[in-house]
Amino acid sequence: MTQEQILSEKEISEIKDSFKHFPLKSAACIEGLKIVQKYHRWVSDEALKELAAILEMSVDAVDSVATYYNLIYRKPVGRHVIHVCNSVSCYIMGYDEIIAFLRHKLGIEYGETTADDRFTLLSVSCLGDCDHAPVLMIDDDLHQNLTTDKLEKILNNYE
Amino acid sequence: MKVKITIDDKIYEVDQETNLLEACLSLEMDLPYFCWHPELGSVAACRQCAIIKYKDDDDEKGKLVMACLEPVKEGMRISLQAPQAHDFRAHNIEALMINHPHDCPVCDEGGECHLQDMTVMTGHNYRRYRFNKRTHTNQYLGPFINHEMNRCIQCYRCTRFYNDYAGGKDFDVFASHDSVYFGRHEPGILENEFSGNLVEVCPTGVFTDKTFKKHFTRKWDLSNGPSICHNCSLGCNIIAGERYGSLRRIRSRYNGDVNGYFICDRGRFGYEYVNSENRICIPLKIENGESSPMPREQAVREISEITSGAKKLIGIGSPKASLESNFLLRQWVGSENFYAGIPANEGKLIRQVIKILKKGTVRTPSLSEVKGYDAVFILGEDVTNTAPMLALYLRQAAKNQPGEVAKDLKIPDWNDAATRVVVQNATGSVYIATFHATKLDEIATQSYYAHPDNIARLAYEVMAEIEGNFKDETKVEAMDNANQPLSSSIAKAMLAAKKPLIVAGTSLYSEAIVQSAAAVANALKEKGKDPGLVYVVPEVNSIGLSMLSEQFLEDAFDKTDSADATIILENDLYQRKDKSSIDAFLKYQKNIISLHYLENTTTHQANYVLPVGTFAEADGTVVSNEGRAQRFYKAHQPDNDIRSSWEWIQEIMMDKWGSASFDEIVSSMVREFPELERVQDAAPSAEFREETQKIPRETHRYSGRTAEDADKNVSEPKPPEDRNSALSYTMEGFTGVPPSAITPFYWTPGWNSVQAINKYQIEVGGELLGGNPGIRLFEPKETTDLDFSDHIPLQFSPKQDEYCGLPLYHIYGSDELSAQSPAVKERVPEAYIALNDDDALKNDIREDDMIEVSVNGEKKRFAVKLHKGISPGILGLPKGLTETAGTEFPFTATIKLISHE
Amino acid sequence: MEKPLTEHIKTDGTWLTLTEYEETGGYQGLRKALSMDPLAITKLVGDSGLKGRGGAGFPTGKKWSMIPMGKDAHYPKYFVVNADEMEPGSFKDRLLLETNPHQIIEGAIIGAFAIEANFSFIFLRWAYHKAAKAITQALQEAYEVGYLGKNILGSGFDLEMSLHISVGRYMCGEETALLNALEGKRAIPRAKPPYPVVSGLFGKPTIVNNVETICNVPHILAKGADWFMKLSKSEGEGGTKLYGASGRVKNPGLWELPLGTTLREILEVHAGGMQDGYSFKGVLPGGGSTDFLTDEHLDTPMDFESVQKVGSRMGTGTIIVLDDKTCPIGMLRSLEHFFAHESCGWCTPCREGLPWTAKLLDAIDAGRGKMKDLETLEFHTKYMAPGNTFCALAPGAMEPLQSALKYFRYDFEKHIHEQKCPWKS
Ligand SMILES: Cc1cc2nc3c(=O)[nH]c(=O)nc-3n(C[C@H](O)[C@H](O)[C@H](O)COP(=O)(O)O)c2cc1C
Numbered sequence A: 001m002t003q004e005q006i007l008s009e010k011e012i013s014e015i016k017d018s019f020k021h022f023p024l025k026s027a028a029c030i031e032g033l034k035i036v037q038k039y040h041r042w043v044s045d046e047a048l049k050e051l052a053a054i055l056e057m058s059v060d061a062v063d064s065v066a067t068y069y070n071l072i073y074r075k076p077v078g079r080h081v082i083h084v085c086n087s088v089s090c091y092i093m094g095y096d097e098i099i100a101f102l103r104h105k106l107g108i109e110y111g112e113t114t115a116d117d118r119f120t121l122l123s124v125s126c127l128g129d130c131d132h133a134p135v136l137m138i139d140d141d142l143h144q145n146l147t148t149d150k151l152e153k154i155l156n157n158y159e
Numbered sequence B: 001m002k003v004k005i006t007i008d009d010k011i012y013e014v015d016q017e018t019n020l021l022e023a024c025l026s027l028e029m030d031l032p033y034f035c036w037h038p039e040l041g042s043v044a045a046c047r048q049c050a051i052i053k054y055k056d057d058d059d060e061k062g063k064l065v066m067a068c069l070e071p072v073k074e075g076m077r078i079s080l081q082a083p084q085a086h087d088f089r090a091h092n093i094e095a096l097m098i099n100h101p102h103d104c105p106v107c108d109e110g111g112e113c114h115l116q117d118m119t120v121m122t123g124h125n126y127r128r129y130r131f132n133k134r135t136h137t138n139q140y141l142g143p144f145i146n147h148e149m150n151r152c153i154q155c156y157r158c159t160r161f162y163n164d165y166a167g168g169k170d171f172d173v174f175a176s177h178d179s180v181y182f183g184r185h186e187p188g189i190l191e192n193e194f195s196g197n198l199v200e201v202c203p204t205g206v207f208t209d210k211t212f213k214k215h216f217t218r219k220w221d222l223s224n225g226p227s228i229c230h231n232c233s234l235g236c237n238i239i240a241g242e243r244y245g246s247l248r249r250i251r252s253r254y255n256g257d258v259n260g261y262f263i264c265d266r267g268r269f270g271y272e273y274v275n276s277e278n279r280i281c282i283p284l285k286i287e288n289g290e291s292s293p294m295p296r297e298q299a300v301r302e303i304s305e306i307t308s309g310a311k312k313l314i315g316i317g318s319p320k321a322s323l324e325s326n327f328l329l330r331q332w333v334g335s336e337n338f339y340a341g342i343p344a345n346e347g348k349l350i351r352q353v354i355k356i357l358k359k360g361t362v363r364t365p366s367l368s369e370v371k372g373y374d375a376v377f378i379l380g381e382d383v384t385n386t387a388p389m390l391a392l393y394l395r396q397a398a399k400n401q402p403g404e405v406a407k408d409l410k411i412p413d414w415n416d417a418a419t420r421v422v423v424q425n426a427t428g429s430v431y432i433a434t435f436h437a438t439k440l441d442e443i444a445t446q447s448y449y450a451h452p453d454n455i456a457r458l459a460y461e462v463m464a465e466i467e468g469n470f471k472d473e474t475k476v477e478a479m480d481n482a483n484q485p486l487s488s489s490i491a492k493a494m495l496a497a498k499k500p501l502i503v504a505g506t507s508l509y510s511e512a513i514v515q516s517a518a519a520v521a522n523a524l525k526e527k528g529k530d531p532g533l534v535y536v537v538p539e540v541n542s543i544g545l546s547m548l549s550e551q552f553l554e555d556a557f558d559k560t561d562s563a564d565a566t567i568i569l570e571n572d573l574y575q576r577k578d579k580s581s582i583d584a585f586l587k588y589q590k591n592i593i594s595l596h597y598l599e600n601t602t603t604h605q606a607n608y609v610l611p612v613g614t615f616a617e618a619d620g621t622v623v624s625n626e627g628r629a630q631r632f633y634k635a636h637q638p639d640n641d642i643r644s645s646w647e648w649i650q651e652i653m654m655d656k657w658g659s660a661s662f663d664e665i666v667s668s669m670v671r672e673f674p675e676l677e678r679v680q681d682a683a684p685s686a687e688f689r690e691e692t693q694k695i696p697r698e699t700h701r702y703s704g705r706t707a708e709d710a711d712k713n714v715s716e717p718k719p720p721e722d723r724n725s726a727l728s729y730t731m732e733g734f735t736g737v738p739p740s741a742i743t744p745f746y747w748t749p750g751w752n753s754v755q756a757i758n759k760y761q762i763e764v765g766g767e768l769l770g771g772n773p774g775i776r777l778f779e780p781k782e783t784t785d786l787d788f789s790d791h792i793p794l795q796f797s798p799k800q801d802e803y804c805g806l807p808l809y810h811i812y813g814s815d816e817l818s819a820q821s822p823a824v825k826e827r828v829p830e831a832y833i834a835l836n837d838d839d840a841l842k843n844d845i846r847e848d849d850m851i852e853v854s855v856n857g858e859k860k861r862f863a864v865k866l867h868k869g870i871s872p873g874i875l876g877l878p879k880g881l882t883e884t885a886g887t888e889f890p891f892t893a894t895i896k897l898i899s900h901e
Numbered sequence C: 001m002e003k004p005l006t007e008h009i010k011t012d013g014t015w016l017t018l019t020e021y022e023e024t025g026g027y028q029g030l031r032k033a034l035s036m037d038p039l040a041i042t043k044l045v046g047d048s049g050l051k052g053r054g055g056a057g058f059p060t061g062k063k064w065s066m067i068p069m070g071k072d073a074h075y076p077k078y079f080v081v082n083a084d085e086m087e088p089g090s091f092k093d094r095l096l097l098e099t100n101p102h103q104i105i106e107g108a109i110i111g112a113f114a115i116e117a118n119f120s121f122i123f124l125r126w127a128y129h130k131a132a133k134a135i136t137q138a139l140q141e142a143y144e145v146g147y148l149g150k151n152i153l154g155s156g157f158d159l160e161m162s163l164h165i166s167v168g169r170y171m172c173g174e175e176t177a178l179l180n181a182l183e184g185k186r187a188i189p190r191a192k193p194p195y196p197v198v199s200g201l202f203g204k205p206t207i208v209n210n211v212e213t214i215c216n217v218p219h220i221l222a223k224g225a226d227w228f229m230k231l232s233k234s235e236g237e238g239g240t241k242l243y244g245a246s247g248r249v250k251n252p253g254l255w256e257l258p259l260g261t262t263l264r265e266i267l268e269v270h271a272g273g274m275q276d277g278y279s280f281k282g283v284l285p286g287g288g289s290t291d292f293l294t295d296e297h298l299d300t301p302m303d304f305e306s307v308q309k310v311g312s313r314m315g316t317g318t319i320i321v322l323d324d325k326t327c328p329i330g331m332l333r334s335l336e337h338f339f340a341h342e343s344c345g346w347c348t349p350c351r352e353g354l355p356w357t358a359k360l361l362d363a364i365d366a367g368r369g370k371m372k373d374l375e376t377l378e379f380h381t382k383y384m385a386p387g388n389t390f391c392a393l394a395p396g397a398m399e400p401l402q403s404a405l406k407y408f409r410y411d412f413e414k415h416i417h418e419q420k421c422p423w424k425s
């Protein structure tokens, strides 16, 4: 009954490599979650179990940490994740318009993924770019001083 | 040390080592709290214990602080009543309650809910929150625990108990902000052996007792017996609650010396057999295989006729029965005809343990004292399964060494959060030598798996190292993690400790283990250490029984044909020895009289069966592994013929014992067995009165008594009288705090939940008022003539095709009675045989294969489990399962592969 | 006007490499430090009047001096740089991280040396991808030339430094929660005492300092305490400060100015005043968890003490401007939802009180408010006052609310009376 392993040897060695920074293996828990997510976009139950075994932690303990943080996804996400800053400066500078546009354009609400698996829409707390508000992030790219026109074009760059 | 502090303008003396919450509670003040727990310490999460602390005498405003996290300081001034503190506490409850479902009428916790009590205490009664409540889905958590997350007030006690304290792995807190969720990462059985404590640790109804739910009744409608758990030898104190003739639930009864606040799941949920369909409730007469009920008087008459004229009677006692029942049986049949109903190898070992307890110089700590030791060496016992609560407290002991650093940093030990930051997951020196991997290995510095003889040899080597004269010829090949002889690292660790603890027991039937443990402990004592020595024995009254007799089952078998009647007390002999020898014995008995609770193979062969009380319907005394004599009391007086075994014997021997009270029976026993003298002091006598009143088993709110039988009779019947104890079967009587040994429930004004226990203690978390219950029969001696130092056994080496069979213990399954409780039964494993990987490979055996095991020509088939760490040449067989009951250990066996899976 | 922190940064969007940094005098402070007695470094930093730039303004030298030193101290000790910057409206550390990573590393090495720490972490927020690249490269360069690793510059001092990238939670910025996050745990704050200086990361003595705080350290070492003190316009607080402004100002941005520059100067001179068509209504002077200030406070010097005196906090020094076309209730909603969501869920007032607050603001904003709600909000600001909660998150969340209830009461009442938001048509 050997199930297929989710984590690749490469991931495992990356996770083990992060042990060296800490006196305890369990301290690499967050690091491990990030590595898993980097390769799989999200952290599935199966991946979580394998990670727990590497960290010599219980699955519950790892999940406790995983579910605490905003940016560990315990549900599948689309090919691109849009993080819309909903904090105060962006609010002042026109967040409402941006989110209304996205909702309409993508036909999804926060937490949802488009049917074609292209975008997942999430809110994010202040992106630390308030002097260029409103802003959002798609994957690792920060997009500043947004207007709906600009956003329309930006979206086209993500397949 | 005591210091003076001012609370609301009055000066009080309080303990300096503590925090203000504990201090106030110890002063009997009402200060609400949730996250703090006397055993789990302070984390200041719930913010409910807020008080005002003043800088100095001139400070009028003061500062709001959490009492649970504020150390007591000489001369400090605080206020509980200041409006600012009072308002904050009320508002805090208001906030805590915004998402609470207010479903008290349908909640199992209702009426004994700490949240209810605290809400009333703070005076919060008007709800301003006008939005929707958040809701959660609940999880299936197995047969023991019910989950209702919506009631959660996020005090974090559950995970702090389950994960941090009990070492649980399959539970945690998930998510964040106001959606934090306490449960498992996916639904499933809570694995930890102490999960049941969540029921009491949770201040509201998130975790409730699923077995209680099956026949729920309100707390105030229970009739309660202060009792002793009968499921292992530790003697944890429990409260047994009854309603309408059935036992409804078990709760932990605080005993600061024994179990403290907690009990294990076998103890809590293993009671259901008491209500079993197989329960014998009326006397039975069995003729030609037909069993027929008979009236009590007739049964008594017939049995007295048979026995009074008899030339010879045989009496077989039981480690599950009280001292009093065993003693009266012995009186009935005569001392020379009384046999402890256990095999001789077990009995002799227990007598060996008693001898060590009696004559040795090393202290046997009480169960809760175990928490105070700082290095542990376990010999042979799978503690989690043979003495679960001991395992819980060994886990705490393991934190002492790393905890020293926290002390260095002046972090008080009640400051749980801060202590844990320092300790992280470090454990102190814990060495475990067993024949297979055990659950406690996870806290072990190192584990060593070997045959009992080799375990003993390791112990002797440790002894020699401690004494400083290591002899090479005893050498065991065990190495430690640094490839040094394991014995020397163990010896060093024990010598480095302030209080080393040696744990052993009889579970592997090894005299060498029992003796070598004493030898190590003695050596430590000689070196000026303050060691402890704990022996685990099999059953609740193993020690008591073995003090009454040095004759065992085999001795009785030798006398097979000569007796006119054989009386078997609370004992299914088929659990004790192999079927053929029991069959052979019983076959020759003319009249078999069995006193038992449940139908079983032994009762089926009896001529008469008398229905006797389990712990819930009997009074008596049992002696725990520590040598602590403790009294247990009926939860109620059954309205059928069930009564204590000793009461039956008393009735049968009317002319001799008829008028004797329980206390008089104890006195006679003590006259005969001076060693038991202090048993008399184990609890107040039946004459005891508090303000001229008896102690009621029922709360003053007990409802519906007058209506109970309204369909038959409108006049209220006279409640049964209890002439054997200072307890009454009514709700009337003394309403204050009774003596600790006869406390049937906890209640004080405003405190309806178990948290009322604070008011029954001298100081919070400390001794009960009037002292913790139970009397230690043995104390260490100044000097001893015991010397086991040269009883070194020969080395065990695996034979070619022959295996040594040893018992594997299961918390759910190895104890015959609890295993018959439906909830526990769900957790009992299927029978299997455990093999070492190499031995399996050698025989081409894989996991789950079916193999045949031959023991003395008798063949049995089992599926195989490859058991981690089991040592070569050894077979492990679960003890006490239906399929393995009666197997005697150790056995010699050969194996044969029958079929691959 | 001297701008030690930012004068050398490049305008082409790249960060200073090791060589470039050294050319501007980089790592001179470290060389000096390594020749000094650790205690003397701490004293020097103390004398400079450097106050923590993480928000609370705790004197840095004083913090370092609380670390147990010498043989009896517990080892290893840790030096942690707090680069989590997640306070709404704050974006000052980002600049330092993205433009001059070596400045931070040098500061941290000096700090570690001063407290005898052999391990150091830079705790970076997830969203700062460019900063992550900069720091990673800079760490590698520093290791290569021996500013990090064993026997640094032959001094006998060893230091391992690594970058930890967080997975997002405002709580991680709180120093004790940050330590839990570094231990791989849920970022829940820890009770104090014991303070991290006594029992910090893995229970060992630990210093946590903000990025900007740390960036000042090399300069103090290189140029002295007096020089540093004189950079400031304010009494007793040394140095320059990164001030920022966001909202409807003409020129939102970030400027290094003498500590104690007035709010007015920042807003009117550097931020260029309000955009056309918008007029000034109020400011949060130091990020989302500070009290509103209004017109009357504009001449307040932006230093820790002065801002406190007028009833707010300097916080991070990044100003959020509220204009007349933005509904203050809407702005508060945004803030309180943020705080409610970022609550760790540990203590009752914060976990339950903040969502309640947010829902009340929602109701008022949506035209379902009741006058009684204002009392409830008022009550929340007291219920979640400093000291009542486990950490400073919830009290911080109450600062904009309590001041808004004071300064914008009219707007609240208008919402309730009209049962709609006056800013929405
Ligand atoms: C909820 C909360 C969030 C915080 N976030 C940050 C942060 O992102 N960056 C930071 O430097 N300090 C933050 N702080 C302050 C830190 O706890 C700490 O005071 C600071 O890092 C100390 O550095 P300093 O002495 O150099 O100012 C936060 C505090 C709280 C209560």
Ligand code: SF4
Residues within 6 Å of the ligand: B151, B152, B153, B154, B155, B156, B157, B158, B159, B182, B201, B202, B203, B204, B206, B207
């Ligand atoms: S489940 Fe119970 S014990 Fe756990 S936090 Fe909630 S109320 Fe407390």
Ligand code: FES
Residues within 6 Å of the ligand: B021, B032, B033, B034, B035, B036, B043, B044, B045, B046, B047, B048, B049, B050, B066, B067, B068, B069
């Ligand atoms: S009991 Fe003190 S804060 Fe919870």
